[in-house]
Amino acid sequence: MPLALIQVYILSRGEVFLATIQFEIKKRIATLSSSPKGWNKELNLVSWNGYPPKYDIRDWDSSYTKMGRGVTLSEGEARNLYYALKQLFEENSPKNSSVQNGDWRKRIDEWTENSPLFIQQIKNVLMFMNEKGYLAEKQRQLLMGIQSTPSEEALQYEIESIRSIYPSFYRELGILIQELGEEELGQLFLYICDR
Known part of the structure; x- marks a missing residue:
């Protein structure tokens, strides 16, 4: 998947900020589950904000313009x-x-x-x-x-x-x-x- 941008709301010290995150899915590894609403829980190799890619588990909508909370893991993790x-x-x-x-x-x-x-x-x-x-x-x-x-x-x-x-x-x-x-x-x- 080519380089993409997504805007997310971040809660910090009681205030909500809108942040733009740059990401690139380097490799789609597996779809762990799917919902009827079009969201998929996926395991991917993702580069966030230009950093080296990490393993990532999270929910994505079908267009990859929205994402749920997830977890990123180093190769060792x-x-x-x-x-x-x-x-x-x-x-x-x-x-x-x-x-x-x-x-x-x-x-x-x-x-x-x-x-x-x-x-x-x-x-x-x-x-x-x-x-x-x-x-x-x-x-x-x-x-x-x-x-x-x-x-x-x-x-x-x-x-x-x-x-x-x-x-x-x-x-x-x-x-x-x-x-x-x-x-x-x-x-x-x-x-x-x-x-």
Whole structure:
């Protein structure tokens, strides 16, 4: 869609102002819903006032001269939303119920297939801890952020980096790590290192 202007009323400090906003829909991604009145809730990539485009969810009339309130998301926020929704919708799926019944190998295999960089980064951390001679319980504590010393600062930085890049995967891994006994935890770590 070409560059367009739209006028909106903005409430600021109890006063209403008329503002002109410049926008360009760079990419139409999806129509999430439609109403009989011609409005559509859409997910688009939109540049607002000449700034770099962001993901945008909002209602638009059919001519794109009127819009409803919406939300804009950076690429990182959109990824976090994707992973959060993916995890939410997979929680009740039959595929994920086997994980909750103790078959964590299937989940590790899914991560290896769908998010190989996540597994590779976890594997690198685990292999480093193995080289240092850390037992499974010490590895659990470090991965959960329960225990660390100044000499492990670089390791903690790496773990925090993984946690921030893959928040939903890391949260799910954290649940597995917390729930497993020490013997099965060691098996989990070895299984990841064999990927």
